[in-house]
Amino acid sequence: MRAALDAAAAAAAAGEVPVGAVVIRDGAVIATAANAPRRLHDPTAHAEMLAIRAAAAMLGRERLEDCDLWVTLEPCAMCAGAIAHARIARLYYGAADSKGGAVEHGPRFFAQPTCHHRPEVFAGIGDREAGELLRDFFAARR
Amino acid sequence: MRAALDAAAAAAAAGEVPVGAVVIRDGAVIATAANAPRRLHDPTAHAEMLAIRAAAAMLGRERLEDCDLWVTLEPCAMCAGAIAHARIARLYYGAADSKGGAVEHGPRFFAQPTCHHRPEVFAGIGDREAGELLRDFFAARR
Numbered sequence: 001m002r003a004a005l006d007a008a009a010a011a012a013a014a015g016e017v018p019v020g021a022v023v024i025r026d027g028a029v030i031a032t033a034a035n036a037p038r039r040l041h042d043p044t045a046h047a048e049m050l051a052i053r054a055a056a057a058m059l060g061r062e063r064l065e066d067c068d069l070w071v072t073l074e075p076c077a078m079c080a081g082a083i084a085h086a087r088i089a090r091l092y093y094g095a096a097d098s099k100g101g102a103v104e105h106g107p108r109f110f111a112q113p114t115c116h117h118r119p120e121v122f123a124g125i126g127d128r129e130a131g132e133l134l135r136d137f138f139a140a141r142r
Numbered sequence: 143m144r145a146a147l148d149a150a151a152a153a154a155a156a157g158e159v160p161v162g163a164v165v166i167r168d169g170a171v172i173a174t175a176a177n178a179p180r181r182l183h184d185p186t187a188h189a190e191m192l193a194i195r196a197a198a199a200m201l202g203r204e205r206l207e208d209c210d211l212w213v214t215l216e217p218c219a220m221c222a223g224a225i226a227h228a229r230i231a232r233l234y235y236g237a238a239d240s241k242g243g244a245v246e247h248g249p250r251f252f253a254q255p256t257c258h259h260r261p262e263v264f265a266g267i268g269d270r271e272a273g274e275l276l277r278d279f280f281a282a283r284r
Binding site for chain 2: 038049086108
């Protein structure tokens with residue numbers, strides 16, 4: 001989670017909502033990404049999406065069933081859907097997101113009967129630091 | 143929808159699940175995409191995602207509030223989330239997807255209180271041809 005938190009801090013420094021994500025395989029980081037929709041002119045460029053896409057490209061396949069995803073914020077519906085499509089084995093996330101989260105809030109995507117793959121989910125890891133990064137970012141913009 | 147159906151047929155010919163999508167702005171097609179997760183080694187490479195990303199890149203911004211999306215199949219949770227993030231004005235789709243759809247099935251994403259943007263939705267457009275493409279594709283693989 002340290003690497004994901006560092007990526008989140010880098011996103012904040014670049015003027016993006018501070019969220020970071022890392023894909024781990026066999027105990028090694030194979031992809032790290034920071035949230036970047038503004039910089040990339042890409043509404044889908046959440047940290048999870050970029051990390052999943054980079055890992056899949058690196059491995060040369062569309063499924064990551066032997067990989068885990070660490071992300072500093074509860075994934076939204078788009079990212080939860082991508083995690084299921086990628087067949088991520090374990091999802092570790094930091095701060096809960098009552099507004100846009102889709103794991104323990106809103107659509108609760110992995111609990112839907114139509115969800116075709118559910119990772120193991122571990123929430124609240126590094127949530128204090130992840131939440132502080134977000135609060136500081138939004139406080140500075142007000 | 144003709145262009146989206148043609149993109150779906152092209153996906154089938156390339157061995158991908160046949161789904162096609164088009165982004166329209168001011169009455170003109172600005173992006174067309176076919177489903178391509180296998181070819182691109184990218185679990186997020188659904189037709190809607192590729193079309194939205196291409197349109198945003200072309201316009202140089204992360205929001206498509208003046209654009210409509212046409213897609214041959216009911217969007218999944220990932221794509222519905224991306225449509226909301228992109229602020230797509232109107233969503234037109236073909237065949238309903240009782241297994242993976244997230245508009246009228248499963249999470250019914252746009253009806254969730256946490257959904258921050260709801261496009262106008264028009265379903266069932268070209269659904270017969272869209273559904274036939276999918277049925278023929280899966281029948282040929284059995």
